[in-house]
Amino acid sequence: MLKTSKISKIAIVMENLLYGGATTHLINLINSTQFKGVKFIIITNRTNLAIKNILNSCDKNKIKIIYYNSLNVIKLNNIFLKILFFLFKPVLFLISIYQMYCIIKKYDFDILLADCGGYGDFRSEMASIFASRILGRTNLHLLIHHCYIKSRIWSNLIDLFNLFIGKYIAGLIFVSFATKHSIKKNTKLFDLFRNQSAVIHNGIFLKKIKKIKLNNFKTKKGILKIGMLSRIEKYKGQLDLIDGFSKLPKKLQLKYKIFFVGSGTIDDVGYLQNKIDNYRLNKHFKVIKYINRDSLIILSNFDLVFSLTRDFEGFGYSLAEALYVGIPVVSTKVGGVSEFLNHDNAELIKPMDTKAISKSLEDFIFKRKKWKKKALNGKNLIIKSFNSEIMSKKFLKFFLKNF
Numbered sequence: 002m003l004k005t006s007k008i009s010k011i012a013i014v015m016e017n018l019l020y021g022g023a024t025t026h027l028i029n030l031i032n033s034t035q036f037k038g039v040k041f042i043i044i045t046n047r048t049n050l051a052i053k054n055i056l057n058s059c060d061k062n063k064i065k066i067i068y069y070n071s072l073n074v075i076k077l078n079n080i081f082l083k084i085l086f087f088l089f090k091p092v093l094f095l096i097s098i099y100q101m102y103c104i105i106k107k108y109d110f111d112i113l114l115a116d117c118g119g120y121g122d123f124r125s126e127m128a129s130i131f132a133s134r135i136l137g138r139t140n141l142h143l144l145i146h147h148c149y150i151k152s153r154i155w156s157n158l159i160d161l162f163n164l165f166i167g168k169y170i171a172g173l174i175f176v177s178f179a180t181k182h183s184i185k186k187n188t189k190l191f192d193l194f195r196n197q198s199a200v201i202h203n204g205i206f207l208k209k210i211k212k213i214k215l216n217n218f219k220t221k222k223g224i225l226k227i228g229m230l231s232r233i234e235k236y237k238g239q240l241d242l243i244d245g246f247s248k249l250p251k252k253l254q255l256k257y258k259i260f261f262v263g264s265g266t267i268d269d270v271g272y273l274q275n276k277i278d279n280y281r282l283n284k285h286f287k288v289i290k291y292i293n294r295d296s297l298i299i300l301s302n303f304d305l306v307f308s309l310t311r312d313f314e315g316f317g318y319s320l321a322e323a324l325y326v327g328i329p330v331v332s333t334k335v336g337g338v339s340e341f342l343n344h345d346n347a348e349l350i351k352p353m354d355t356k357a358i359s360k361s362l363e364d365f366i367f368k369r370k371k372w373k374k375k376a377l378n379g380k381n382l383i384i385k386s387f388n389s390e391i392m393s394k395k396f397l398k399f400f401l402k403n404f
Contacts, residue, residue: 007404008397012042012110014101014129016071021232021263022203022318023116023146024051025296026176028058029206033393039063042108044101044129046071053293067108069100071125097128098135105132112400113138117145130170140404144174145184146315171403173198174396176316177337183313199399202340203316204392205325205383210297217289218302220258225365227257228303228328230296230319231310233265233288238309238333238352239273245358247280254285256366261288262299301326305365305372308332311352316340320347321387324379329372331361341387346379348372 015027031041040063045052047068055064105113113133115126130141175181178200218226231237239261246259261273270288277286292299296319300306306323307330308314314336321341323330331348332338342349348364350357365372 008036008039008111008400010040010042010108010110011036011112011114012044012105012108013114013116014044014126015116016046016125021051022316024054025318025322026146026203027116028055029204029389030393030396031055031059031063032206033389035390035393035397040065042067042110044069044104046125057293058295067104069104071097071100094124094128097125098131101125101129101132102135105129105138106136110138111140111404113141115141115143117143117147140171140400142172142174142400143170144176145180146176147180147183147313171197172399174399175200176203177340179313179337179340180315183336197403199395201392201395201399202337202387203318203321204387204389205321206389207325207384208297210301210326212301213298215292215294215299215302217292218258218260223256224258225256225304226302227259227305227307227362228262228300228323229260229307229309230262230299231308233261233263233269233273233290235269235272236311237263238307238311240276241309241311241353241355242307242358243273243276243280243282243286245355246285246362247282248355248359249362253363253366254282257285257362259286260303261286262292264290297322297326300328303328306330307358308338309352309358310335310338314338317342321383324376325383327376327380329365329376330379331358341382342379346375346382348375 013027015023027043030036042065043052043055044067047070052066056066113129115129117126126143130143133141175184175198181198181200218228220226227242229239229242231239233239242259246254246257249257265273270290274288277283277288300319300323303323306319306328308317308320309331310317310333312335314333316337317332320330320332320338324346329348330342331350332342333352333354334342334349335352339349348361350361
């Protein structure tokens with residue numbers, strides 16, 4: 002184990018609204034033996050639904066939660082207000098810098114990790130680095146799970162910002178080579194930190210999982226349970242699973258119950274439910290917005306897990322977790338998914354390929370041995386190469402390199 006004596010406190014800025022891979026990543030980092038004795042200061046917006054999971058999953062003596070009211074997470078339905086909000090983004094950025102400045106000056110830490118979990122355009126995370134620099138802090142790092150630059154104008158502003166403070170950032174960390182490539186393609190961020198960057202794949206916290214049958218997933222005996230754990234958004238592919246399922250013969254549909262587990266906006270959840278209603282498939286689908294349980298326990302309740310992201314996936318935490326608990330997976334081949342999934346340990350398909358989804362569902366019924374073998378291959382890979390101790394050791398080594 003590397004010595005952590007130089008590091009006693011790590012501040013993490015995480016403007017992550019919903020429970021997902023970025024939150025699981027943080028939990029696994031905190032619980033790692035590599036960071037034994039290290040205190041984590043988590044700076045997050047007041048509406049962060051994932052904090053419950055962090056508090057329930059980590060030693061409360063190791064963490065301190067600092068809340069702020071973020072203006073970056075406001076959801077607007079009126080088109081005029083959306084335009085106005087867009088035009089005032091630079092002003093909101095200045096407000097974010099001030100918020101971060103007021104928080105950061107109150108606390109001492111050895112490392113600041115701005116955790117860009119894939120939402121928005123990294124405004125609070127970037128603001129935290131800027132504010133830290135004003136206060137003379139060093140050892141500032143960016144962790145990027147996803148490249149998600151919505152507007153070209155705002156992207157250019159971020160590039161200008163990076164040019165201004167780039168030399169003060171100690172390092173840039175990506176959760177996959179796909180994320181690194183995406184950043185390199187979409188912004189000038191990578192060019193600034195070409196020699197100060199690292200790819201550190203996500204890791205699963207290895208522990209014994211006691212299979213607990215949750216009432217949320219109760220079905221009739223003999224029914225196969227399919228799970229999809231992700232934010233409920235159109236690009237996450239829940240709608241594609243509904244379309245693919247609808248193509249199955251009725252007699253095969255009777256063998257399945259599908260559970261969508263995840264939070265989403267009222268519009269996205271409503272649209273998903275309407276899709277189910279329109280197909281008249283209510284008895285086969287259930288939408289569960291939030292379960293305050295370990296995701297490994299949730300996944301162990303399923304027979305098969307899907308992840309059908311349409312465009313980009315930084316890593317695919319739920320897929321790695323499913324394999325670890327021995328559950329077969331079907332995934333679209335996007336982003337960082339193919340860095341640990343292949344045809345020996347998973348069923349990989351093209352995005353929005355509803356015929357392939359339907360075929361996978363049918364194949365799973367009649368060729369169970371093949372699927373069990375894939376799951377076993379995947380589990381062995383996760384244990385050997387994608388566990389949280391390997392991940393955390395690489396993080397610590399990267400932090401100490403520039404300490």
